[in-house]
Amino acid sequence: MKILEEVDPPLRDESYLRGRKQGYPPPVMSIPNLLRAASLLIGSLLFGAANAQHEGHGQVPQHDVVDSTVAAVVAADTDAPKLALEEAEHGGRFDAGKLIMGHIGDEHGWHLWGHTTLPLPIIVYNTERGVSVFSSSHFDHGHKTYGGYMLHEGSIVATKAEDGTDVHHATIDEPLTKATWDISITKNVMSLFISLAILLFVFIGVAKAYTRRAGQAPTGFQNLVEPIILFVRDDVAKSAIGPKYMTFMPYLLTAFFFIFLNNLLGLVPFFPGGANLTGNIAVTLVLALITFIIVTVKGNKHYWHHILAMPGVPGWVLFILTPVEILGMFLKPFVLMIRLFANITAGHIIALSFFSLIFVFGETNAGAGYGVSVMSLAFTVFMTMLELLVAFIQAYVFTFLSAMYIGAAVEEPHHH
Amino acid sequence: MLLASLVEPSFGLIFWMTLSFLVVLFILAKFAWKPILNGLKEREASIADALNEARKAREENAAMMAKNEDLMRQAREEREVLLKEARDIRDREIAGAKAKAKAEGDALLARAREEIRNEKNAAITEMKNQVAELSILVAERILKEKLGDAAAQKALVDKVISEADLRKS
Numbered sequence: 001m002k003i004l005e006e007v008d009p010p011l012r013d014e015s016y017l018r019g020r021k022q023g024y025p026p027p028v029m030s031i032p033n034l035l036r037a038a039s040l041l042i043g044s045l046l047f048g049a050a051n052a053q054h055e056g057h058g059q060v061p062q063h064d065v066v067d068s069t070v071a072a073v074v075a076a077d078t079d080a081p082k083l084a085l086e087e088a089e090h091g092g093r094f095d096a097g098k099l100i101m102g103h104i105g106d107e108h109g110w111h112l113w114g115h116t117t118l119p120l121p122i123i124v125y126n127t128e129r130g131v132s133v134f135s136s137s138h139f140d141h142g143h144k145t146y147g148g149y150m151l152h153e154g155s156i157v158a159t160k161a162e163d164g165t166d167v168h169h170a171t172i173d174e175p176l177t178k179a180t181w182d183i184s185i186t187k188n189v190m191s192l193f194i195s196l197a198i199l200l201f202v203f204i205g206v207a208k209a210y211t212r213r214a215g216q217a218p219t220g221f222q223n224l225v226e227p228i229i230l231f232v233r234d235d236v237a238k239s240a241i242g243p244k245y246m247t248f249m250p251y252l253l254t255a256f257f258f259i260f261l262n263n264l265l266g267l268v269p270f271f272p273g274g275a276n277l278t279g280n281i282a283v284t285l286v287l288a289l290i291t292f293i294i295v296t297v298k299g300n301k302h303y304w305h306h307i308l309a310m311p312g313v314p315g316w317v318l319f320i321l322t323p324v325e326i327l328g329m330f331l332k333p334f335v336l337m338i339r340l341f342a343n344i345t346a347g348h349i350i351a352l353s354f355f356s357l358i359f360v361f362g363e364t365n366a367g368a369g370y371g372v373s374v375m376s377l378a379f380t381v382f383m384t385m386l387e388l389l390v391a392f393i394q395a396y397v398f399t400f401l402s403a404m405y406i407g408a409a410v411e412e413p414h415h416h
Numbered sequence: 417m418l419l420a421s422l423v424e425p426s427f428g429l430i431f432w433m434t435l436s437f438l439v440v441l442f443i444l445a446k447f448a449w450k451p452i453l454n455g456l457k458e459r460e461a462s463i464a465d466a467l468n469e470a471r472k473a474r475e476e477n478a479a480m481m482a483k484n485e486d487l488m489r490q491a492r493e494e495r496e497v498l499l500k501e502a503r504d505i506r507d508r509e510i511a512g513a514k515a516k517a518k519a520e521g522d523a524l525l526a527r528a529r530e531e532i533r534n535e536k537n538a539a540i541t542e543m544k545n546q547v548a549e550l551s552i553l554v555a556e557r558i559l560k561e562k563l564g565d566a567a568a569q570k571a572l573v574d575k576v577i578s579e580a581d582l583r584k585s
Contacts, residue, residue: 106426123428155426183428192433196440203448210455215462229452249453250445258437282425286433345422 094363096356104276104348106188108151109136112271117141120185124149124156127179136184138163145170149180156182191275192283195262203257225257232256232399240403244410248403251294255287256399263344263391267384278394279344281337288337291402292330299409332405336398343394347387354379 110118119137126132129148138146142154145165149156152167158176161169185193202221209222218226237245237252262283265273277283305311307325309318354376362369 101422105422106429181427183431185432186426186428188429189432192429192436196436200440200443200448203444203452207448207451207455211451214455215459226456229456233453233456246453250449251441253449254437254441254444258440280425280429281423282429283433285425286430286437289434290437341423 094356094359096353096360099356099359100349100352103274103352104279104345105154106186106275106280107154108139108156108184108186109141110187110190110271110275118271120187120190122149122156122184123182125181125183126158126176128176129158143167148176156180156184188275188277188280188283191262191265191272191277194272195258195265195277198261199254199257228256228260229253236396236400236403240400241407241410245403247298248294248406251290252399252403255290255402256395259287259340259398260391260395263395264388266344266348267387267391276345276348278340279348281341284337284341287340287398288333291336291405292333294402295333295405295409296329298406300412302411302413303409332401336401340394340398343390347383347390351380351383351387354383 108122109120112118117137119135122132122134122136122139124132124147132147132149134147138144139151142151143166144150144163145159145161145167146163148158148160150159150161150167150170151157152172158173158180159165159170160173160176161171202225206222206225209219213219232253233245233249236256237249241248259278262277266276266278268274307329308322310321310325313321357376358369358373361372
């Protein structure tokens with residue numbers, strides 16, 4: 001337990017601990033790359049379903065237990081009992097699943113180290129209450145209510161309780177929560193802004209170098225990005241799209257560098273890295289959606305003809321083929337979304353799982369923890385190396401497949 | 417719950433991602449990708465041009481060298497011809513001069529000979545005349561001495577007449 005306290009204080013953060021009562025085992029990951037995406041997806045869907053079922057009966061008794069404990073603790077109102085409460089709440093046991101999910105998920109406020117958290121703006125729009133903007137520090141790591149809102153399992157819910165009420169005493173106002181739209185600058189949004197700022201800074205700077213030193217050999221940062229730009233242009237856009245590639249270069253380049261940069265930032269364990277942005281389904285959803293929109297808008301007659309009525313296919317087969325083709329239209333970007341999300345998230349989960357082994361073993365015996373740490377460290381280093389490779393490969397795969405889909409949409413019919 | 421939230425896209429992030437990504441996409445497209453791609457294209461074009469030009473220059477150089485060689489050869493040939501002509505002219509001149517000189521010499525010689533002959537003839541004539549005069553003088557003197565008397569004159573005339581007869585026969 002001592003190791004735990006020193007090395008990973010956020011474990012005691014309540015936001016990680018609430019809900020772990022439901023006692024899900026940490027996800028077991030199969031190592032082979034092909035399986036891991038599938039297992040994660042299926043696994044999460046199963047957990048999700050199981051969780052939804054649990055919520056119905058599980059929550060009420062749980063709240064009762066917690067509330068009674070909290071009532072006792074709040075009366076004492078010191079730090080020590082609070083720690084004791086947290087100890088009691090998670091039974092003094094290390095939960096790898098909670099740790100991992102905390103790291104790959106999103107949060108309001110950016111946990112930097114120890115008890116230091118960078119407060120981030122909370123922006124909430126409620127159809128009845130209007131817009132509220134305040135610092136995430138008012139939530140006190142999810143312990144307190146503020147402005148009629150509080151954190152519940154990582155997301156913002158509406159409550160009628162007064163400001164500063166302990167969340168355990170506040171009740172969720174369901175109808176108001178339904179009318180609440182959370183557009184807070186969360187850790188992932190902040191990371192998104194940081195990465196976009198880096199992209200703007202780097203590439204506008206590089207662009208200046210191109211105009212200033214027109215026609216001359218590249219220098220400095222140009223040398224770093226030029227081979228990648230040429231790679232995207234020649235090996236991705238030109239080879240997959242063909243003669244019309246120039247129109248799509250801005251999107252492909254932006255997508256490539258955005259994914260690549262964020263994959264790399266996700267590997268950096270501390271600020272401003274550490275957010276699992278490209279492993280977040282909302283981000284990959286937007287990227288895939290842009291690809292889908294480009295393909296759909298730019299698709300030519302030839303493309304639609306192939307989807308709606310594949311030439312050279314007998315009429316009755318079209319009854320099967322056309323629905324399949326239409327499904328494929330949506331499936332392609334969907335797969336883009338899942339692939340990037342699953343690969344990056346799975347990589348993080350595996351690396352963190354190896355890391356968690358130290359504490360799982362350390363809990364039974366400090367010596368075992370130290371012993372396992374050597375092996376865990378080796379595996380984590382190995383995984384990180386692998387993730388460096390994956391960071392590039394996934395950026396490439398996303399860009400290349402996007403280019404392929406665009407290429408199929410703008411391809412001119414072959415003259416036989 | 418957390419695990420389920422992983423595959424459940426959050427509205428806030430979709431909102432910010434769409435907004436900021438599109439804004440950045442447009443900014444980058446206008447202020448970064450356009451100049452970068454144009455710069456790359458221009459540089460590639462300029463490199464291709466430079467290579468082409470270098471090849472053209474090399475070809476031109478080779479053509480020029482060939483032309484130079486040709487010119488040199490022509491010049492050499494011309495020089496040969498000129499030299500030959502000059503030699504011919506010289507030879508002709510020399511030959512002409514020689515012939516002229518010889519002719520002049522001959523003419524001079526001939527004139528000299530003529531003059532010599534004339535002088536000789538004149539000298540001979542004069543000599544004859546003088547000899548004749550002298551002879552006459554001598555003869556006069558002799559005659560004066562020897563033929564001072566009539567007998568002697570008569571003897572002589574006889575003698576000359578006899579001799580003359582002899583000579584005539």
